[in-house]
Amino acid sequence: MRSMRWNRLFVFFAALLFAPILMAQALPADTAQSPADIAAATAWDKAAKAMQAGPRTLDLRGQATLKLPEGYGYIPTAEATALMEAMGNSSDPNFVGLIVPTAEANGDGWMVSVDYNPAGYINDDDAKHWNADELLESIKEGTEAGNKRRQQMGIPALEVTRWIEAPSYDSTTQRLVWSAEARNKGAPASDDATVNYNTYVLGREGYVALNLITSASAVESQKPMARTLLRQVAFIDGKRYADFDASSDKVAGYGLAALIGGVAAKKLGLFALIAAFFAKSFKLVIFGLIAAATALKSYFTRKG
DSSP, X not given: OHHHHXXXXXXXXXXXXXXXXXXXXXXXXXXXXOHHXXXXXXXXXXXXXXXXXXXXXXXXXXXXXXXXXXXXXXXXXXHHHHHHHHTTOOOOTTEEEEEEEOSGGGOSSOEEEEEXXXXXXXXXXXXXXXXXXXXXXXXXXXXHHTHHHHHXXXXXXXXXXXXXXXXXXXXXXXXXXXXXXXEETTOOTTSOOEEEXXXXXXXXXXXXXXXXXXXXXXXXXXXXXXXXXXXXXXXXXXXXXXXXXXXXXXXXXXXXXXXXXXXXXXXXXTTHHHHHHIIIIIHHHHHHHHHHHHHHHHHHHHHO
């Protein structure tokens, strides 16, 4: 048992110190030395070192807090943005950071993108009578419209195939959950499709979005984790949905149905490359890096 613990510790430190080398070895020989792969390894290394392990309370743009449980880590905005860009994805000013697992019990192969969108107050009345089939069709159309840009970036075109979870909204807590399956066009049905499991909390001046990036085969087992994180989000006094003042506050130009079928759908597929990134055996190095950073911080905390 002691030997096993030392072997794991050695792997963690080796992963942290020699990330670019380990990343290159995880790649096929014909792509191992590409600049993009080295950039991705460097971005992961910096992200792991900057990661803040839970439990801790995260500030979400002065609007809300997220109580990050033990076993999860938060990658701050700057390092998370560099990481997303290294993997071929884009981010915008609403992007807050990434949540990743730091404990083996939480599984692997996923990330949660955290955003705060200052869209204004979103009227939730249409949640009482929306049509799930029509919403899915809107998402399909929005994804198809985005395929031209994806192809220009060298990313395969996507198609939305089905609901993983049809939209549901709790008017008491102002929490919205929905998820659709997206896969590369022409891909065999046996391929493990990319899934964004989208969760939102509405506030007075905008909304917080936590989007789980995972695969179709894993999403069912990871839904409880995503919902746990959603429950840890709380708007601060004066910023809650119930604090809305119709005489002075900004109102968003769309409702919940448009948030799902239009605005939020633009992000569907943004993270498609992450699924491919994990599939290349990178997750072994990635989570070694994260575990290494955690081990280092723990060690120096004890020494201090």
